[in-house]
Amino acid sequence: MNRNYLFLAIAMILLAGGLLLVPERHNYQQIKPEKLMWDITQPTRFVTTDQVAKKIIEGDPTLELIDIRPVKDFEAFSLTNAISIPIDSLMSPNYQGYLGIEDMKVVFYGNDDIKADQAWVIAKRMGYKSIYVMEGGLNCWIKTIIRPVEPEETAPLEDFDLYQFRMGASAYFTGAKVEIPDASKSGVKVVRRKKGAAVAGGC
């Protein structure tokens, strides 16, 4: 046998044997850690209660609200058309069909936004896109949408617009009689919130 073949074989075995000494790269089937880190530090995953309320009232078909609280709480009170997926069963295969639907914006909410944020991280790690967290959760929802506080007289005009929207929304969600005179006219579409404007009365 040709001696060169022996050298080749030894070289090949050494090369392949070298693999046994190097650690295996971890398989991240889902999102890469760097990307996850970046996404977590971005505030863009949050949507405000006002934005959610507006989408519900407008009947936006791309909105998919997911209630991550226990089923008991969900049955007691939930947002319009929300789906109940308790956070501990988020990874259950039964629910995967609700996530990652094309063109759908999934918004997680809980009583506050801590649990919802955890749900968001889990879903992100599973590789889902277009997922959001409702900022402040249901507590904020009650404070801003259901029982909005009238701004001070000196507050900027936008705050009054927002207040009017919230009054309208409150009426929409609670079915209460509208108290302020032109709330019906103010409707939903009156509200034009400027980009980047801080949300007045945010939680």
Add this chain to the structure above:
Amino acid sequence: MGPLIPQEIITGQWDFVIALLIGASFGFILEASGFSSSRNIAGVFYGYNFVVLRVFFTAMIVAMVGLMYFSYFGWIDIDLVFVLPTYLNSMLLGGFIMGLGFVIGGFCPGTSYTAVAIGKIDGIFFAVGTFVGIFIFAEAFPLFEDFYTANDLGPITIGEMLGVSNQIVAFVFSIIAIVAFYVTWLIEKRVRKGMTEYKFE
């Protein structure tokens, strides 16, 4: 960091230029190694010519070990490399049918193109046969649609299946290949002694 096209580092029409070049290199290597001759290829089954085994296994272990090193050095994201999904039933049948086709036809589709390229009529017949075969398959497909996707194990790797890392798989394959090279070299020497009429074409 690779792979380049899935990450859209190379885009647009360059894809096709690269495909053409890769295809041309593939064809060149196959032809130059002697795969344009069906009698060379079929020799692997009768012990008179193990060129298929040599080229095939060498290529496989080089690519396997190389892929692992590329991954280790961070040159390629191994998760983006396409792992052929395993459909157990369908693939077992497919392997069986192809094995039969291999020993009867003496080519596989890639090598038949190179045989066509140098003017072998049997290569042309084989290549046309693959068209007919796929046509038959597609026409009959509704009959065995369920079978085609039965026992879907997904893109599972050999390492995952055996519960070891793929580095170990690459290492074990390299050892097996080298042992096989030696053993087949011995076999080939013996068989060829008794063969007089076999000539390379």
Add this chain to the structure above:
Amino acid sequence: MNTKSDTKQQPRYINPYFGGILLGLLLLATFYIAGRGLSATGAVKLSVTKIVETVAPAHAEANPYYSKFLPEDGGSIMFNWLVFGAIGTLFGGMLSGVIYGRMKKFRVEHSPKISARTRLIAAAAGGILFGIGSQFGRGCSSGAALSGTAAFSFGGLLVMGLMFGVGYVFAYFFRKLWI
């Protein structure tokens, strides 16, 4: 490797291990560039789909297999990585054939024990089997057995093992075709 009698006719093939290393590096480069391996039957599959689509568009649309590959945006199915790869394979083979002097007039290569006609029938039968088998196996010897196994796919290993295994089992019955 050399038997004295036919040294003259023996064509110049490259060393098989050298060829294997080249092929392995090419495969590695393909993984690096395209993220997937080499393929030969993919192009045939698309061509068959194209032919059927041209001849009977409604039939292609209705068939659950062809319709998988028909482009949704109405683009041409043939403008595809796989097709260009197959065309390249043909040219690469020609180039090598010219360089090593194997490019000759059309001929049939067969064992002296069988007629050219038998060889052609066997070749066509083998081709048909390969066509059917490659669709069940999700690729042929290049796509599933070589590229699949090199990317550590378990299915690729299955196909490779079975392909060679079955070949050996049935080799005895078809020995007349070859030796």
